[in-house]
Amino acid sequence: MTHQFTADLLEKVRAEKPLIHNLTNTVVTNFTANGLLALGASPVMADAVEEAADMASIAGAVVLNIGTLTAAKVEAMILAGKAANEKGIPVLFDPVGAGATPYRTESAKRILKEVKVDVLRGNAGEVAVLCGRAVQVKGVDGGGHEEIRGLAKEASDLLGLTCVITGKEDVVAGKHSYAVQNGSSILTKVTGTGCLLGSVIAAFCAVEKNYAKASAAALSFYGVAAERAAAVSGQEQPGTFAVQFINELHQTARTEVEASGRIEVLQ
Amino acid sequence: MTHQFTADLLEKVRAEKPLIHNLTNTVVTNFTANGLLALGASPVMADAVEEAADMASIAGAVVLNIGTLTAAKVEAMILAGKAANEKGIPVLFDPVGAGATPYRTESAKRILKEVKVDVLRGNAGEVAVLCGRAVQVKGVDGGGHEEIRGLAKEASDLLGLTCVITGKEDVVAGKHSYAVQNGSSILTKVTGTGCLLGSVIAAFCAVEKNYAKASAAALSFYGVAAERAAAVSGQEQPGTFAVQFINELHQTARTEVEASGRIEVLQ
Amino acid sequence: MTHQFTADLLEKVRAEKPLIHNLTNTVVTNFTANGLLALGASPVMADAVEEAADMASIAGAVVLNIGTLTAAKVEAMILAGKAANEKGIPVLFDPVGAGATPYRTESAKRILKEVKVDVLRGNAGEVAVLCGRAVQVKGVDGGGHEEIRGLAKEASDLLGLTCVITGKEDVVAGKHSYAVQNGSSILTKVTGTGCLLGSVIAAFCAVEKNYAKASAAALSFYGVAAERAAAVSGQEQPGTFAVQFINELHQTARTEVEASGRIEVLQ
Numbered sequence: 001m002t003h004q005f006t007a008d009l010l011e012k013v014r015a016e017k018p019l020i021h022n023l024t025n026t027v028v029t030n031f032t033a034n035g036l037l038a039l040g041a042s043p044v045m046a047d048a049v050e051e052a053a054d055m056a057s058i059a060g061a062v063v064l065n066i067g068t069l070t071a072a073k074v075e076a077m078i079l080a081g082k083a084a085n086e087k088g089i090p091v092l093f094d095p096v097g098a099g100a101t102p103y104r105t106e107s108a109k110r111i112l113k114e115v116k117v118d119v120l121r122g123n124a125g126e127v128a129v130l131c132g133r134a135v136q137v138k139g140v141d142g143g144g145h146e147e148i149r150g151l152a153k154e155a156s157d158l159l160g161l162t163c164v165i166t167g168k169e170d171v172v173a174g175k176h177s178y179a180v181q182n183g184s185s186i187l188t189k190v191t192g193t194g195c196l197l198g199s200v201i202a203a204f205c206a207v208e209k210n211y212a213k214a215s216a217a218a219l220s221f222y223g224v225a226a227e228r229a230a231a232v233s234g235q236e237q238p239g240t241f242a243v244q245f246i247n248e249l250h251q252t253a254r255t256e257v258e259a260s261g262r263i264e265v266l267q
Numbered sequence: 268m269t270h271q272f273t274a275d276l277l278e279k280v281r282a283e284k285p286l287i288h289n290l291t292n293t294v295v296t297n298f299t300a301n302g303l304l305a306l307g308a309s310p311v312m313a314d315a316v317e318e319a320a321d322m323a324s325i326a327g328a329v330v331l332n333i334g335t336l337t338a339a340k341v342e343a344m345i346l347a348g349k350a351a352n353e354k355g356i357p358v359l360f361d362p363v364g365a366g367a368t369p370y371r372t373e374s375a376k377r378i379l380k381e382v383k384v385d386v387l388r389g390n391a392g393e394v395a396v397l398c399g400r401a402v403q404v405k406g407v408d409g410g411g412h413e414e415i416r417g418l419a420k421e422a423s424d425l426l427g428l429t430c431v432i433t434g435k436e437d438v439v440a441g442k443h444s445y446a447v448q449n450g451s452s453i454l455t456k457v458t459g460t461g462c463l464l465g466s467v468i469a470a471f472c473a474v475e476k477n478y479a480k481a482s483a484a485a486l487s488f489y490g491v492a493a494e495r496a497a498a499v500s501g502q503e504q505p506g507t508f509a510v511q512f513i514n515e516l517h518q519t520a521r522t523e524v525e526a527s528g529r530i531e532v533l534q
Numbered sequence: 535m536t537h538q539f540t541a542d543l544l545e546k547v548r549a550e551k552p553l554i555h556n557l558t559n560t561v562v563t564n565f566t567a568n569g570l571l572a573l574g575a576s577p578v579m580a581d582a583v584e585e586a587a588d589m590a591s592i593a594g595a596v597v598l599n600i601g602t603l604t605a606a607k608v609e610a611m612i613l614a615g616k617a618a619n620e621k622g623i624p625v626l627f628d629p630v631g632a633g634a635t636p637y638r639t640e641s642a643k644r645i646l647k648e649v650k651v652d653v654l655r656g657n658a659g660e661v662a663v664l665c666g667r668a669v670q671v672k673g674v675d676g677g678g679h680e681e682i683r684g685l686a687k688e689a690s691d692l693l694g695l696t697c698v699i700t701g702k703e704d705v706v707a708g709k710h711s712y713a714v715q716n717g718s719s720i721l722t723k724v725t726g727t728g729c730l731l732g733s734v735i736a737a738f739c740a741v742e743k744n745y746a747k748a749s750a751a752a753l754s755f756y757g758v759a760a761e762r763a764a765a766v767s768g769q770e771q772p773g774t775f776a777v778q779f780i781n782e783l784h785q786t787a788r789t790e791v792e793a794s795g796r797i798e799v800l801q
Binding site: 055 | 338
Binding site for chain 3: 293296297300301304305310311312313314315317318321322325339509510511512513514517518
């Protein structure tokens with residue numbers, strides 16, 4: 001996989017402007033929509049059970065995020081996920097806070113059971129829980145974890161999907177496996193940067209059927225945009241960073257991605 | 268209609284600080300509230316069925332926006348709309364995404380049937396759907412449309428309200444008809460700029476009973492503020508634009524509105 | 535109480551990074567989460583009845599805010615509050631808009647009855663309503679009120695809690711009583727600054743069991759951060775202020791708090 005591939009995919013997203021249907025949490029709706037618009041995709045949010053499936057069936061990709069789940073939202077996610085499955089539309093699942101409460105863990109497992117998830121994106125703690133490991137999770141910020149590459153491979157094999165684990169190093173395990181070293185630690189000081197990443201990965205998957213490659217490309221692009229924003233804001237101004245990051249999702253072009261991408265192909 | 272009228276109305280909003288009750292979508296609540304505060308109005312959001320009517324009855328204007336509708340929210344909108352109707356409080360309706368799913372289209376039509384809407388604000392695709400025309404709508408971004416002036420007039424006559432259609436040119440059709448050429452294309456890269464516009468129009472209608480004139484004035488003011496913000500941010504920095512636009516909603520004064528307003532009176 | 539105490543508590547929050555569970559309104563979720571992250575605390579939002587209590591029981595403090603209440607959210611708040619009570623975890627209650635509608639007033643009173651609230655934070659109008667006084671409240675912006683110090687003391691005695699009333703002067707009444715003169719009037723032009731303040735007070739209470747002292751320290755820190763942000767933005771740029779305020783919640787250090795804190799001890 002080359003950085004030229006990342007750049008090509010970025011330009012494809014911007015040209016095709018895929019409709020990304022986000023069933024996501026109430027904390028990040030605005031940031032997610034603005035991030036997708038800045039990227040060049042078309043965001044939509046519709047999580048009523050009456051229309052979630054209809055909207056999913058006309059989308060380029062569907063994102064399920066349980067950051068602020070309710071019983072009605074989980075139903076809508078399952079309806080949307082199944083509708084996407086029927087049409088071969090990629091489904092990305094972000095199990096925010098799995099492990100933090102029994103309800104969250106059970107809901108995440110239920111979604112994985114009822115919907116064919118194509119890409120799972122979480123931190124190490126969340127993914128470990130969904131692999132049946134017992135771990136300590138401190139709220140939705142998740143916990144540190146060793147051997148993340150192994151965990152991603154385990155989740156990919158066990159659950160039959162492309163697994164993306166984000167942390168100090170971002171890892172993709174699926175048809176191919178990658179480690180991506182782009183990004184900036186200030187991302188952890190802005191809420192919703194993980195959630196928006198899920199939607200950006202979904203946008204890349206909307207235009208590239210090799211979801212592992214699409215995910216690695218999205219991670220690299222996203223990380224390069226963050227590095228560029230952090231170069232403006234520094235590490236101690238999270239308010240400025242958040243604004244500049246939206247700018248960079250719009251401005252970062254193929255030359256920057258090709259010059260600064262850091263993707264390692266595993267085995 | 269003169270630009271002095273726009274400036275007078277802007278100052279009236281800032282002096283009277285009308286309470287604008289927004290039953291709106293979960294993506295834009297924060298941006299809408301900050302935009303109204305920046306303008307000088309008083310935002311409130313209360314979409315529980317238990318209190319929507321009570322809050323509406325003490326408001327200066329009520330905004331109904333179905334961007335993320337649910338069955339409970341639609342009920343609350345109808346209760347709020349009817350309470351406003353009883354007291355002669357202006358009701359603005361934004362049928363976000365009408366045409367995108369059957370549920371959205373039906374809910375929009377139901378609101379129009381049960382509530383006496385004073386101002387309808389949408390893009391051409393949404394308004395066309397509510398006029399009974401069959402059109403393609405790509406999610407909530409809506410589609411392009413020719414003959415927008417005619418469509419606005421058709422909707423105004425058919426539905427008995429002031430119709431505002433926004434796009435490359437903004438059009439108002441009601442007691443009088445106007446075309447407004449203010450604005451900037453970067454508005455389309457920030458989520459909620461259409462929704463906030465609805466709330467700003469509502470704020471102007473709260474202080475001026477000629478809703479067509481009030482809408483044209485609000486459109487012109489809003490567009491001038493956007494032009495001023497875009498002059499700072501440029502067209503490629505949507506994060507910076509969104510911040511600066513809030514600044515300009517606060518700072519833009521009568522002299523700027525008078526100097527830069529572009530309102531055309533139709534027939 | 536010294537400004538060194540405020541600085542010590544600020545550093546304790548940053549070192550311990552307490553998990554703050556916010557059951558709050560849909561307008562301010564993003565701003566609240568970003569403000570808490572900037573401060574150095576760990577935000578979580580989980581208002582489903584199925585998990586609100588579980589999340590509360592692992593939190594350092596719980597915030598109940600009825601800005602956009604629904605029947606389901608009120609249930610979740612009561613479950614979360616009771617779970618926190620059982621474990622001695624501090625509960626802060628923000629009765630947004632109490633007095634504006636009967637449902638809001640009744641819900642606020644019900645929460646106060648069923649949950650042992652440790653800190654009540656509101657404006658004068660809201661607190662007066664909860665003390666049984668009849669007042670005019672204009673939406674959630676609340677009304678002016680004289681003799682705020684007396685009202686805070688009355689609420690503290692009547693309701694058996696630490697009462698924080700914010701306005702031109704911020705007042706704390708509890709085990710000890712304080713008046714805090716830090717802050718900036720531009721805070722009133724940004725939505726959610728009162729709500730975020732509640733969450734910041736909760737973060738300070740998570741690391742200091744004398745809630746009156748913790749509240750005064752939080753108010754002073756928050757006000758100093760606002761003063762510093764306003765020095766950058768000026769009073770007429772609320773968009774810029776909001777961004778810079780997030781920066782300052784992160785950057786403001788003990789030296790600034792010690793130099794600029796203005797806390798008056800009331801007998």
